[in-house]
Amino acid sequence: MDKKFKVVSTAVTFGRFVSEPVERLKAIGCEVMINPYGRPFTDAEMIEHISDADAMIVGNDKVKGEVIEKLRNLKIIAKHGVGVDGIDIDAAHKNNIIVTNAPGTNKEEVADCAMGFLLLIGRDFCKTVEETKAKKWLKRPGQSMHQKTIGIIGVGNIGLAMAKRATGFDMNILGYDIAEKQEGLDLGINYVGLQELLKKSDYISLHVPLNDGTRKMIGKEQFQLMKKGVILANTARSQIIDTDALYEALTDGTVLGYATDVFDYEPPEWLPLFDLPNVYLTPHEAGTTFDSNKRMGNTAVDNVIAVLQGETPPNLIRENPNKAKGRQED
Template structure:
């Protein structure tokens, strides 16, 4: 009997927490982890995954080509939530399960989103840099959060966690989503049309998936009509924002500051936008803590074990 093999291409699997990997090894399975510390390229999938029965993926782009390079795969388990980089339709056409780990890192991403707001409002990153360099510069016109209006665009697990935290800042909470969420309402979120939210919010935090209809949700026209001095936080997908229009707005002062933890490619190519003092970018750290890594890992493994033992995984996704 051929030994079951699992390729975990996600960078942190089996490194921060051993338990998820050991669960599969206890079953006698061969578990191969990412040796490169970055998303794998197609040739590496051919080398490491040609005989794999399952893939546990992170920020890798799992295209039809990648799927064809791993002909024995029966499940592609996302080590996290967002699956826009996985060709779910093609995987399903080949009889391959695609799963994710919903809610597994919501608290961590929400923490980072709120931290971004505080940093951009108070100029903490710039002050830290200048003070360490021996420059005693007070931030110009720091912005208060108390009593301000925040627009939460996307009110799923993460958006709700953001709302729960911002209640402590006595903020007015506006929400936008395709469906209204009772949990979000319990935190005081008032649902309004997107354009109304964008016109009135002092802070905007993005928590939507990347879909055809959300690509450049904040386009040139919408950015032009934002409230002057708005802070924008993006812990969802960078493609939700038109970066050309955003850069112009940041330089003019229309947008006070922008923070992002997400990029189209990782590591990203450098953009002039990143050099602006009112921009914060981090290396996709939002969902990664020791605790969330364990949750994501165990949920991914739950899905893999189910699929490879003849059961329907608990978090199956369809195109």
């Protein structure tokens, strides 16, 4: 490329753990700015740093339409990850800005985290480790996973990876999705309606994107269908669950424990449910390992380089999935 292009990353983890993606951009003559704040950019910071940029690599920031309108030089918004619900895609397309993502690049890691959440809650590992280190020798029974029923809501890339892990525990696997994949059937997934899944599952793991069809899909009515003592993990999006209904389910014994890696904003507004002893929080790092960080970074860079070179990027978002009524590929 003859012209020196400017690429700004608002993604907190892009270039932080693995330098290869950044070096690839620099090798073709790009000026690269990585996130200096250690948190998502504010609207004002986006406008300040990206108004003259050619490409933006975005993490969990909210890229609003009114901000996009001011990014007149921008050619591409490349998601460093999968979900694009934080990006006003309609505004981007209106301003001839390409939007891409990095599907499947952290599916194994997110599934690892989700399964770890279920084990952590079922066996109460946090409490037992803390007590044992405090020289308290207390033994309590936990919940088995072997041959229990797991409900996977959203059977895309991550949901399928979760199902593979569940087969290792010889679990009965129920899946809810708008389409039945042959790969899921081969794994032994029994595709059922949402109500049946909620009624029969001992463990539930959420893997749907946030869109018009999934926002608050788990509310008071859905919690009332669940078994007493169900264990719930959310590595998808926080707004899939009605938090008021969740608080009630956590305090009346419906939900034995809830673990989440996802929040409305980062850092989040602190909710009363976060202080409950049966709630477990991690800082949206389910998909973050050195390996996945390299895959996500290189995929985002593949998309950026393609656009800057006048080519169609490999992971182009053509239609707005945020308006979908079902689920999208993750």
